Amino acid sequence: xxxxxxxxxxxxxxxxxxxxxxxxxxxxxxxxxxxxxxxxxxxxxxxxxxxxxxxxxxxxxxxxxxxxxxxxxxxxxxxxxxxxxxxxxxxxxxxxxxxxxxxxxxxxxxxxxxxxxxxxxxxxxxxxxxxxxxxxxxxxxxxxxxxxxxxxxxxxxxxxxxxxxxxxxxxxxxxxxxxxxxxxx
Ligand code: IMP
Ligand code: MG
Numbered sequence: 001x002x003x004x005x006x007x008x009x010x011x012x013x014x015x016x017x018x019x020x021x022x023x024x025x026x027x028x029x030x031x032x033x034x035x036x037x038x039x040x041x042x043x044x045x046x047x048x049x050x051x052x053x054x055x056x057x058x059x060x061x062x063x064x065x066x067x068x069x070x071x072x073x074x075x076x077x078x079x080x081x082x083x084x085x086x087x088x089x090x091x092x093x094x095x096x097x098x099x100x101x102x103x104x105x106x107x108x109x110x111x112x113x114x115x116x117x118x119x120x121x122x123x124x125x126x127x128x129x130x131x132x133x134x135x136x137x138x139x140x141x142x143x144x145x146x147x148x149x150x151x152x153x154x155x156x157x158x159x160x161x162x163x164x165x166x167x168x169x170x171x172x173x174x175x176x177x178x179x180x181x182x183x184x185x
Contacts (some may be wrong), residue, residue, distance in 0.1 A: 010175035014157055015150055017172040023149045027130060028059030031147060038098045046070040048104035051161035052132045066095060067092045073111040084114040094122040105133040106160045109141040158184060
């Protein structure tokens, strides 16, 4: 990436652009093998999963479809509210479909636990989860993740789709935001 970022808001780059690309190669190979004889619907969770969905989907055959949901479990700050609301629902009918939820990060697990249950109740043939990042130390609910990128420490991270108050989503890497940037919001 030729663009120069101002790195002063970050204490550390946790996952580089190259590391993300290599990991997505591995995850995509597994997914392609597992769903070789099935029709696959990728369900991205807006807005955080936009980058991982775009990069994962481009490693899939053209019969693989994408759909999107927007749910909210967070306000503009850094703490989970534990409350999940549907802000935008899927267009697709899930009856008989093989669904793979594509997520940016599993923090408490509250969002994904609720979402997998919700999508299963719509008659999907299968519902699995692919997530780029997971914070094991923050888990409140256990969510089975079939395809995982990286386990990371329990720190607030931004970039590659992840935001703080809607900023930093465009970064091509995942970085730890300095606590003084988000304060005690
Ligand atoms: P959970 O329900 O606590 O697992 O939270 C899931 C959602 O919270 C993710 O999809 C993110 O949108 C957001 N989130 C959790 N941790 C972080 C973080 O470190 N940085 C930015 N967003 C986060
Ligand atoms: Mg998210």
